[in-house]
Amino acid sequence: MSQPGPTAHADAAPSAPESDAHLLRAHAEQAFAAELAALAAQDDALRPPSWRLSPGAVVTYLLGGTLPDGTVVTPKYVGPRRLVEVAVATLATDRALLLLGVPGTAKTWVSEHLAAAVSGDSTLLVQGTAGTPEEAVRYGWNYARLIAEGPSAAALVPSPVMVAMREGKVARIEELTRIPSDVQDALITVLSEKSLPVPELGTEVQAVRGFTVIATANDRDRGVNELSSALRRRFSTVVLPLPATAEEEVSIVVQRVEQLGASLELPPVPDAVEEIRRVVTVFRELRGGRTEDGRTTLKQPSGTLSTAEAISVVVNGIALATHFGDGVLRAADTAAGVVGAVVRDPVADRVAWSEYLEAVVREREGWAHFYRAGREAAG
Structure with a gap:
């Protein structure tokens, strides 16, 4: 997953050593040093030459779990276990x-x-x-x-x-x-x-x-x-596949946004899940070329509309809500980011976005604010 906010997550922002607290982005071995140390201390399985952990412990580090002493290892990646193995x-x-x-x-x-x-x-x-x-x-x-x-x-x-x-x-x-x-x-x-x-x-x-x-x-x-x-x-x-289900992708975005928000010292945003779910729904429908219910075929934009981009859109929306709003993530905070991710080709993608707004968003219950914000952001 080179862009900010990859398709992976941690349940909470890890506690980095105090000496690393000033870093904008710590390396994995710095940010998760406590988890790696706990895994190494309790790892008595066979380790290949020069490895810090056994293969089984490496999988636990990636996918998360609870160690015998009660230490919780946060998941770094959400996906099929067999692929990681x-x-x-x-x-x-x-x-x-x-x-x-x-x-x-x-x-x-x-x-x-x-x-x-x-x-x-x-x-x-x-x-x-x-x-x-x-x-x-x-x-x-x-x-x-x-x-x-x-x-x-x-x-x-x-x-x-x-x-x-x-x-x-x-x-x-x-x-x-x-x-x-x-x-x-x-x-x-x-x-x-x-x-x-x-x-x-x-x-x-x-x-x-x-x-x-x-x-x-x-x-x-x-x-x-x-x-x-x-x-x-x-x-x-x-x-490595895209998230299999909408719920899986929403979970990834929620957890990764929390982690990035903490590292950027953005305050927690209450009730952000609804807007995150909306962003994920838009991305999944447009990149798949079909609405969630399978009834409407859609034009697919030229961009990838990946989970990483969804994370970036939401983090940017939280920054807008924090610094220029009332601290609550709303459709107006995410719409501009969504349009920026969708409309890469100013001709073909703009048509795809316009048709999606009018055929899907306009008719969807509870999406009126996003419809207006999406039209305004598209210009």
Whole structure:
């Protein structure tokens, strides 16, 4: 699930260490340090080499549960348990893990929390873009030292992947299919031979046991920089789905909004569930091309309308209600965000939104305020 507010949640904002309290967004291993410590203290199952927790404890950390001493582990991801078990089992083998799905399905969120639970470090990250150089995957050089001293170990600048290999940790690669194909292929030797040659120094870095890679990719990026068959064979792919039901998605949004609101120091908003449910309903109907009752077919907008975007719309609405309203989340606070998420193509999407307003929203009982706000926001 790279956008703010992934498709995952915690039951309450975790208590971060006091030294991290000033951070806008703590890393998973910082924010959930107490839970990770409690899991490690009570985890007597077999742990793969270099792992901080056993595979079973990693699954508990992701999906939540209550430990024998009564410690409550908050769920970080809402989805099929078997998918999480397959992902964790993959990390315990010599294969890398590819998390695939549409935008907003918590790929980045799951990747971060898996790395935090397995390695205690989620920061060994390569952000994939069209301009990602090979040095981001292999290594670079401190050119001042390189010119002054020539190639040396001191002049070499290791990539996050190289650091993970040396330390037996998890390296994360975001948006793998956005990376140019020739840079992607630099991973083949790393994943197959578990080594990274450094010909300038006549040496290599061999991976310590525990090293692995978690990559993420959007399935809508197919055709951008397709993975070669040689590279794809090195990954086990787990597809993360959108929430199966409206209630599941509402639960995710409610809990994640609470967590983000706490980190942004926004006051709790009373009775926000009704408006959250409305936003989720709009997103689910438009991205599915059909109303909840199945009676009306709808034009689908060009955007993804993911759960992550729903979370962002609601958080923005809460900020509006807090700073420019009476502190109660209303349709007028969320309508502009909904329109902004829906109308990406100013021509086709505007038509889809207008037809949805007139054919569905206008006729729906209790939605009159949202109908007026939606029309006003669309201009």
